[in-house]
Amino acid sequence: MSDNSSYTIEEVSQLLRVSKLTVYDLIKKGDLPAYRVGRQMRVDHDDIEKYKSKNKTGARNERNPPKEQGQTARQTxxxxxxxxxxxxxxxxxxxxxxxxxxxxxxxxxxxxxxxxxxxxxxxxxxxxxxxxxxxxxxxxxxxxxxxxxxxxxxxxxQRQAGIYVQKGNPHQINSMKDLSKVNIKMVNREIGSGARILLDEQLKKQGIRPQSLNGYDNILTSHYSVASAVAGGQADVGIGIENVTKMVNVDFIPLIMEQxxxxxxxxxxxxxxxxxxxxxxxxxxxxxxxxxxxxxxxxxxxxxxx
Incomplete structure (x- = not known):
């Protein structure tokens, strides 16, 4: 009987006990069928079972079955x-x-x-x-x-990158130097993100130790979530791109036009x-x-x- 359950990439990685990047690689190679639901990839339970069965030792390789007469390969x-x-x-x-x-x-x-x-x-x-x-x-x-x-x-x-602050800029933040004010709490991006690297490079220029900033280790994983945290009062400042300000009620201090x-x-x-x-x-x-x-x-x- 077919099981119509489906799984996220993270759930598939846990089921197969491999990394998420390995799962993406299997999908990319066509070994594991997947489909999009909004911004998320999903894999059906039956396709996971077929993949496991196909790759068992001694199993017949059906990845490239012989073509029927007149059949042509899909050119994608x-x-x-x-x-x-x-x-x-x-x-x-x-x-x-x-x-x-x-x-x-x-x-x-x-x-x-x-x-x-x-x-x-x-x-x-x-x-x-x-x-x-x-x-x-x-x-x-x-x-x-x-x-x-x-x-x-x-x-x-090209996009304008800078500092999100609360409406009206109550803490009078105008530059990177102002992030080191004692009463300022920030929210940061994850390691490896462009916003995090921009922040670290700018702090280095100003001679500011990152760990001296209140909230430097408070991590969110998108420009939208950073701006929302500032708008909601969970933080006073965050680094991100300007176009998010059309969706979130914050003010924006431009720093650099980024490529x-x-x-x-x-x-x-x-x-x-x-x-x-x-x-x-x-x-x-x-x-x-x-x-x-x-x-x-x-x-x-x-x-x-x-």
């Missing part, structure tokens, strides 16, 4: 796009609608996405990693991590061309223009070609 390839901005959800849909690729979404921060690409677990990743030594975005980090893998770095959008770039390995030439065409398409850019806070003046520009 599955890719994983990693990053947290809604612009990537839109990119994913456009790629599926206008190319031969089908897409899965992974919602990791910049540095973790980049490490997933290094480990062969992602095909397209987004990054917004500020390098305090050079003043550049992204390229220094990507060159260090993908040291032996040629890649394309393409701008998707939000896409990284694609050059080994997949067809994918590189598909992403280029999508990002530069009038349809995609028109949709991006409907959202507050995106600067499209560099969209589609190749920032680095290794």
């Amino acid at each position: 390839s599955q890719i994983i796009i990693s990053g947290q901005d809604i612009a990537l959800d839109m990119l994913s849909k456009h790629v599926e609608n206008h190319t031969s690729f089908s897409t899965l979404r992974l919602y990791n921060g910049s540095l973790n996405s980049l490490m997933s690409m290094y480990n062969g677990e992602c095909d397209v990743v987004s990054v917004h990693l500020y390098d305090g030594e050079t003043g550049e975005y992204n390229t220094p980090y990507v060159k260090r991590i993908l040291v032996s893998q040629p890649f394309i770095q393409m701008n998707l959008v 939000y770039d896409l990284i694609i390995l050059k080994e997949n030439e067809k994918l590189v061309e598909a992403i280029k065409e999508t990002v530069k398409s009038k349809e995609y850019q028109t949709q991006l223009k409907q959202f507050y806070g995106y600067d499209l003046s560099l969209s589609g520009k190749i920032i680095f070609d290794s």
Whole structure:
């Protein structure tokens, strides 16, 4: 009898006793069928059982059964796009609608996405990693991590990054220096996120020890949740991007215009061309223009070609 239960990626990783990235890799390779429900991936119970049965020692390999006469293989390839901005959800849909690729979404921060690409677990990743030594975005980090893998770095959008404060800015916070005020409580992002790296680099410039800040170890995992914590009074400040302020009732102190770039390995030439065409398409850019806070003046520009 069929079981119509379904599981999240985390639940599948627990059932199979492997990491979540291993589960994503199985999905990417087509070994484990999955589908989207909103922003979440789901796997059916029956498909997990079929995967387990198929990979038992001595089991017949049915992954590539012989084709019937006249049958043709489906000309699609599955890719994983990693990053947290809604612009990537839109990119994913456009790629599926206008190319031969089908897409899965992974919602990791910049540095973790980049490490997933290094480990062969992602095909397209987004990054917004500020390098305090050079003043550049992204390229220094990507060159260090993908040291032996040629890649394309393409701008998707530019976004204003800065400090969320409560309405009316009651604590008179105007710069990074003000985060060290005794009566200020902050909320932070997770290690590996672009916002966390921007914060750490800016604190380093100001000579402020991160651990001296009240709330530095209070972690949330999205711009929206950080802004909501500030709006709700759980914190006085947080670091994030400006466009969230259209959804959450906070004020915003701008710090820097950040580059939000896409990284694609050059080994997949067809994918590189598909992403280029999508990002530069009038349809995609028109949709991006409907959202507050995106600067499209560099969209589609190749920032680095290794």
